[in-house]
Amino acid sequence: MQDRYLFRGKRIDNREWVHGYLFDDGFENGRVFIGGIVIEKYNGTACDDWNVTGINFYEIDPNTICQCTGLKDKNGNLIWENDIVNGSIKRGAAFYRCLVLWNECKARFDVRAQSCNFPMTLDECTDDISMSGFDYEVLGNKFDNQELLEE
Numbered sequence: 001m002q003d004r005y006l007f008r009g010k011r012i013d014n015r016e017w018v019h020g021y022l023f024d025d026g027f028e029n030g031r032v033f034i035g036g037i038v039i040e041k042y043n044g045t046a047c048d049d050w051n052v053t054g055i056n057f058y059e060i061d062p063n064t065i066c067q068c069t070g071l072k073d074k075n076g077n078l079i080w081e082n083d084i085v086n087g088s089i090k091r092g093a094a095f096y097r098c099l100v101l102w103n104e105c106k107a108r109f110d111v112r113a114q115s116c117n118f119p120m121t122l123d124e125c126t127d128d129i130s131m132s133g134f135d136y137e138v139l140g141n142k143f144d145n146q147e148l149l150e151e
Contacts, residue, residue: 003072006068009032009060009061012059012061015061019034021036022065030062032059032062032065033057033060034060035056036055036056036057064143066082066083067081071136073085073138075137075138079138083140083141084145085098085136085139086139087135099142
């Protein structure tokens with residue numbers, strides 16, 4: 001599976017992060033799960049020939065759901081929605097601590113600096129600036145490191 005289709009969230013039972021496929025239980029109570037299925041190599045011709053060797057889905061707090069951007073930072077870490085990143089390498093000191101957010105209107109991931117009233121696209125290529133995930137460094141996220149946004 002491509003990284004950009006991954007989700008992460010905090011488990012209900014122990015508050016640990018998990019990542020994988022996202023789905024809900026389909027009922028009114030709206031329980032949400034993230035995890036994966038381990039399937040051995042498929043050699044059959046019918047759908048019942050799959051050999052599932054592991055299922056590990058965990059109920060998560062829906063308030064902590066984050067989608068992967070599909071980008072990696074300068075250290076090789078995946079960049080997720082709600083991550084706090086250092087974007088000052090190319091964007092200047094005002095973008096030292098930015099929050100990665102989904103922009104619903106433009107269907108893209110943006111970074112919003114604490115000192116700016118407007119978002120900028122996370123992965124940008126224009127005449128005067130070219131940004132990619134490698135131009136950022138993940139510092140933390142808004143759930144575990146709220147103090148980074150308050151400083």
